[in-house]
Amino acid sequence: MSSRDILLSDDGSNGASIIGPEGRPITEEDLPPPNTKRWVMRRKAEVVAGVRSGLISLEEACRRYTLSVEEFLSWQRLIDSHGVRGLRATRLQDYRNGQPAPRPRVMSGAAE
Known part of the structure; x- marks a missing residue:
């Protein structure tokens, strides 16, 4: 089953669920809360999966999360391009530029 497959709820409710980025079903209620400030990879991937599957519209996602x-x-x-790991904020420049980021220079010796 792909992340775009929609599953109907077994409890008789009208809410649909999708298979999220971690391989388990998620519903609209499982999406990140509207006041989310810390966007980790998983939360970003859940929003993308929700929009791609039709669980939430692009317009609603942008409004809800002020994106x-x-x-x-x-x-x-x-x-x-890079899978869910491409959403890591610390690696963003590497992925966007298509080349490794420069490594920080290590200074040896005592400070003068």
């Missing part, structure tokens, strides 16, 4: 369409599309492109 620009460009920011959402960048998450989607990173997932398509």
Whole structure:
């Protein structure tokens, strides 16, 4: 089953669920809360999976999370190009530039 497969709820409710980025079913209620400030890989991937599957519209996701369409599309492109790990904020420059980031220089010896 892919992340785009929609499952109907067994409890008789009208809420649909999808298989999320971690391989377990998620519903609209499982999406990150609207006041999310810390966007870890998993939360970004859940929003992308929710939009791709139709669980939530792109417009609703952008409104709910105060995202620009460009920011959402960048998450989607990173997932398509590099998988969920591409959403890591610490590796963003590496993925966007297509080349490794420069390594920090290590200074040896005592400070003068």
